[in-house]
Amino acid sequence: MFTQVCNKIFNQSIAAYHEHNDVHQAISNPYEKSSIEHLLFLKNWIDTVQWHLEDIIRDPKIDPVEALGIKRWIDRSNQERTDVVEYIDSYFLGQYSKTVPAADAAINTESPAWAIDRLSILALKIYHMQEEATRADATPEHRAACQRKLDILLEQREDLGTAIETLLADIAAGKKFMKVYKQMKMYNDPSLNPVLYKTEK
Template identity: 50%
Template structure:
């Protein structure tokens, strides 16, 4: 079904490579959706960094905000695509009949692993940053250890969830995000066009 170790390794390798050149090359399912999720998180991460520039020009900030909204919507779509693929797989094997649920879907957990891998990459960068103090580097090295532990723990949890799904001991539902602010039919600021 899905190999969590492979997913985590691929996420980190992609993040490392994409800092030099972004290349999207996964074409088999569900890894295509997993890579897309990682890609949207990668783009979001860097837009969020730009958004924190204190003296950013208003026009630039507006463009960044629009990018963040678009990337976040795409990120949520990719989570749902991962879960839809899994649900189709489980249904075809008649493995989705349990009543037991988990509080997070596998897609949500894969998304969290992607974000943790981004944190790990950037925290590791801080351990060798030119001009940073020895104290800063040492503190970042401690955080790298914690992030690796968090990735290991979440990977084990995801492996367990996938195993229980595959054994029919757990069921999967798709939890739609329903991002109302992006929908012109659901955001009152868009459909009423209130003058300011």
């Protein structure tokens, strides 16, 4: 099943990041660049680095200049994340390019890749909640509360995986069809963000 492949690669990416646990470390993607596995690893790596940037920027003692630099880093990361999601959707468009949708085929509220985006984030939540549920210096109450949350996250991943597999099967059977709308982000575009284009004059 495709989502099992996703979960395996996401866990692999998270484990690779935490070997050094450094937001500045270079990615070491083990998969062929033209493969879907490469895109899945890259997608989760971006998410993992951003997860830790979000932790760092919440330090109440952080230097404001450093915080601004991290905020801009997060903005770039969000754009990269969106780009990779669109590449993954392009893969699915290729996979189902010969499928003829039925006359009554419906479109889903989100594309397969955006659902896989949520699966990647869930992998990170599960990893870090597992850490908290087993943290030796935490109270028993803290560990128990985190274990309950972890159980819910694991159930959520199971349900999301089932939903994604159903969506892919429906697209393959022509019961649903997909479109890819390029994300028209405005804040990073100097021609669309008024703060940026006004400063250029």
